[in-house]
Amino acid sequence: MKRIFAAVLCIALTILLFTACGKSDDNMPLFTAVDQSSRKEVTASFKNTDSGETLDVKLKKKDSSDNTAQFTGNADPATFDRVTVNADGTETIELAYNDYVKAWDLSSGRPYPGTEAMEPQYDRVAFDYEDRKKDVLIWTPEDYGASSDDKYSVIYMTDGQNLFDRKATATGSWGVAESVVNMMANGGQKCIIVGIENGATWRDEELTPDLGKVTQASYEGGKGKYFSDFVVDKVMPYVNEHYNVYTDRAHTHIAGSSSGGIESFYIAMEHPDKFASVGALSPAFLLYTDDTWVDYLNKKDFSKNAPLVYLYCGNSSGDQLEQALCTGTKTMPNNLKACNYPEDKVIIKLYENGVHNEMYWRAVFPDYLKYAFPKAS
Known part of the structure; x- marks a missing residue:
């Protein structure tokens, strides 16, 4: 019986390890989406364009002003290279996601890299x-x-x-x-x-x-x-x-x-x-x-x-x-x-x-x- 229990436990642990792959981890880099502060539910869907691997992360509202707020979640840019953000049913196009650009400003309805609007000179x-x-x-x-x-x-x-x-x-x-x-x-x-x-x-x-x-x-x-x-x-x-x-x-x-x-x-x-x-x-x-x-x-x-x-x-x-x-x-x-x-x-x-x-x-x-x-x- 002990051997059977040990075997079942081992299988369960193995399944947990495999199903953990692709999940969000608080130790991973932080993805940030800036959007209207009135948004109630914002989800980021990450994708690897080569392997097809995907990951959905519900973003948490962080810093906010009267009009906009930052919504954040964790995903590994070494695993994923694109992200789509769904804010209360409004979905963006696929956006690049990597070590260099881990934030997108969606507040204008036109996604731009970063968290602040720029007027380049x-x-x-x-x-x-x-x-x-x-x-x-x-x-x-x-x-x-x-x-x-x-x-x-x-x-x-x-x-x-x-x-x-x-x-x-x-x-x-x-x-x-x-x-x-x-x-x-x-x-x-x-x-x-x-x-x-x-x-x-x-x-x-x-x-x-x-x-x-x-x-x-x-x-x-x-x-x-x-x-x-x-x-x-x-x-x-x-x-x-x-x-x-x-x-x-x-x-x-x-x-x-x-x-x-x-x-x-x-x-x-x-x-x-x-x-x-x-x-x-x-x-x-x-x-x-x-x-x-x-x-x-x-x-x-x-x-x-x-x-x-x-x-x-x-x-x-x-x-x-x-x-x-x-x-x-x-x-x-x-x-x-x-x-x-x-x-x-x-x-x-x-x-x-x-x-x-x-x-x-x-x-x-x-x-x-x-x-x-x-x-x-």
Whole structure:
């Protein structure tokens, strides 16, 4: 009888141990959601996009003001990489969750990283570009010191007009300054952001590399090579001279979305010796066939320098553009593999319900930061 009891006890303990996996633990890092203080029930649903593991945590109301309150719960960012928050039946989209961004402000109805609203300030510098001027927006964090011993990494980004101002589009800005501020506060790399404006009149022309025959006639005549040279030969030297930044490849990155995603990818492939990573979100790879991409990439030498390639795309049935872009995004890892690009240098993250706008790129940008600026182990 004692042996039977011991065996049953052992099995019970084993079951408890296994069922404990995925549960919240007060010793784990704290996730924080800022929302209206009138919220009565707030639940965070965490997800691992690779394994499918999930965890639901009922959040507790903590600090509050007249209008907003912080709701907190515990979840391991080493286990989960996305979170959805349900507040009294109102659910957010999936948001990045990691060591760098463990808090989201939901109070405006548009989730932004962190617990406080920001109005990022930046320098505006005009450059000669063909027969006109092109503005470049350079954001530095509050602790930036022009002559301090601490140097800063740089992320160059397309569509600078949509990166900082929360009124930039109907769905807000990219929230990149907010993401970087949170990254720095959580032990990540000090960083500045250089956003190159791409006005509507010339945007398609500027952000379409000329690799050969395009799949859509309206995009013929792309001048992406000129834009690439502008970034590398004009903007980067200016930033290196006038800002307290690292000038080596290891601390230099580039990112963008849609046409800006394909152009950022192109710039990184053209200059693998200058960029440690590229974040291509909802990239317009479909402008060229897979054969054209393989032919182009096969002409490059990535044996010494192969930037980390971070790919993201949504696939919502309600957004035909994003669905089309998702097809090209899914095939790019195979195109890179066919050209002997290191497989461990390619990350692809998909979001089945994702659509083509700044809110979704804002939601995933902190995930790109996690891979571009890995924490030292």
